[in-house]
Each structure stands twice: as C-alpha cells, then as structure tokens.
Amino acid sequence: MISVIQRVSQAQVRVGGEVIGEIGAGLLVLLCAERGDAQAQADKLLAKILKLRIFSDDAGKMNRSVQDTGGGLLLVSQFTLAADVSGGNRPSFTGAALPEDGRHLYDYFVAQARSVHPKVETGQFAADMQVHLVNDGPVTIPLHIPPYA
Template structure:
C-alpha cells in the first residue's frame, strides 16, 4: 500500500459541497491499494500510522504519535498515488488495485482503524472529493508498505 501522511492542524473532505469527514489536529492520510496488497499490508500501514512519531513533544522534537496526542485520522482513498510516469506524459495506473479490491482493502483499513483509534474519519471511495487541510510544519511523509515476496 502507498500512502502520503500529512500532519495537520485541521482537515476536511467534501463531496458535492457537503463535508463527509473532518478532523482537528492529527493525520490526513491519502491511501492507495496496489495490486498484490492484502489485509497484511493494511495492518502494517495502520500500525505505522498509529505509532509514527511525527508530532512535537514539549521541547519541539518529533517524539509523539497520533495516539500520544489523541489526534484524529482522516483516511482518504487516492488511487493516483500508484501513478507510473516513467513513459510518456499520461500517467499509467496499472499498479493500482482493481476498483473492487481497492475498495475492499480501503474499507478493511477503515474498519481496523476505527477499532484501534477513537477518532477516525474518511473520504468517500471513488468520489470526486475536495480535500482541505492546514498542513502543520509542513510535515508530509510518503510511506509504502510492500507485499512480502512470495517464496517457492
């Protein structure tokens, strides 16, 4: 799974002019399931999201996690993170999971996050979304959780 984490002071997602997800301080996470991803990658991603120390402590050092600060998670599906721009001028998205599989893994990630963390909001899968955020820092971290190679 590919994700981009943004430490935010606040963020919201709108679909057709209506807010469908909103958090105050926390992490806005853009998420893309790739071909070959499974629940194992979603579980690893969630564990990293909850424990990654990118929030400042009393001395301003990045020593606190989203759990430590009781911050929100705003999970937004974004298949374009799988864009391959190596050839030509139009990105290819062939590495993104098929839509049904992408939705299944996104929904799984959301369910697991809601079970593990008190404040979880979402965008809407496959919708035309407008994402508004106040990036704090700015701190933006790309994160890729690759499937374990198959052994013979």
Template structure:
C-alpha cells in the same frame, strides 16, 4: 500499499459541497491499494501510522504519535498515488488495485483504524472529493509498503 501522511492542524473532505469527514489536529492519510496488497499489509501499515512519532513534544522534537496526542485520522482513498510516469506525459495507473479490491482494502483499513483509534473520519471511495487541510509544519511523509 502507498500512503502519504500529512500532519494537519485541521482537515476536511467535501463531496458535492457537503462535508463528509473532518478532523482537527491529526493526520490526513491519503491511501492507495496496489495490486497484490493484502489485509496483512494493511494491518502493518496501520500499526506504523499509529505509532509514527511525527508530532512535537514539549521540547519541540518530533517525539509523539497521533495516539499520544489524541489526534484524528482522516483517511482518503487516492488511487493516483500508484501513478507510473515513466512512459510519457500521461500517467498510468495499472499498478493500482482493481476498483473492487481497492475498495475492499480501503474499507478494511478504515474498519481496523476505527477499532484501534478513537477518532477516524473518511472520504468517499471513488468520489470526486475536495480535500481541505492546514498542513502543520509542513510535515508530509510518504510511506510505501511492499511485501511484509
């Protein structure tokens, strides 16, 4: 699985002009399932995201997690994170999970996130979404999870 985390002051996702997910302070989680990914890998990624200390403490050091600050998660599927640009000017997305499996893993990740964290909002799988955010810092962290 590949994810890009963006520490945000606020973020929202719109589909067809309607807000479908929105958080205040927290993490925008852009999530891509790759071929061969598993539930176990999704569990490991979620645990990493929830414990990652990228929010400032009183001394201004990145020492707090999204759980520590009571922030939200806005989870948005983004298969384009699997882009392979080695072969020319048009990216290939063959490394991304097939749509049915990508949806299953995305929904699994969201279900587990909701069970583990009180504030979880989402985008809409396979929709044309507009993502609005105020990046805090900016802090943007890419995470690539391979075999567990």
C-alpha cells in the same frame, strides 16, 4: 499499500459541496491499494501510521505519535498514488488495485483504524472529492508497504 501522511492542524473532505469527513489536529492519510496487496499490508501500514512519531513533545522534538496526542485520522482513498509516468507524460495507474479490491482494502483499513483509534473520519471511495487541509509544519511523509511484504 502506498500512503502519504500529512500532519495537519485541521482537514476536511467534501463531496458535492457537503463536508463528509473532518478532523482538527491529527493526520490526513491518503491511501492507495496496489495490485497484490492484502490485509497484511493494510495492518502493517496502519501500525506504522499510528506509531509514527511526528508530533512535537514539550521540548519541541518530533517524539509523539497520533495515538499519544489523541489526534484525529482522516483517511482518504487515492488511487493516483500508484501513478507511473515512466512511459511518458500521461500517468498510468495499472499498478493500483482493481476498484473492487481497492474498496475492500480501504474498507478493511478504515474498520481496523476505527477499532483501535478513537477519532477516525473518511472520504468516500471512488468519489470526486475536494480535500481541504492546513498542513502543520509542513510535515508530509510518504509510506510504502510493498505487496507481499
């Protein structure tokens, strides 16, 4: 699975002008399932995200996780993270999981996150979404757990 994590002071997702997911301070997580991914990749990625020490401690060092701070998670599916532009200027998304597989892994990831973290909001799978965020820092970190890892 591929993800891009952004530390935010606030973030929200809108579909059709309506807010469907919103958090204050925490992490906006863009998620993409790749062909060959399974629940094992989702589990490893979630564990890494929850323990990622990118929030400041009292001394101003990045030493605290989203779990330590009690921040929110806003999980948004984004198959375009699998874009391949090596063959030209038009991206190919053949590396992304098939839609039904991507939906299954996204739903699994959300369910797992909700089982271990108190504040989890989401976008809407396969919807045309508008994501609004205030990146805190800015801190933006790509994470990749390859298929079969």
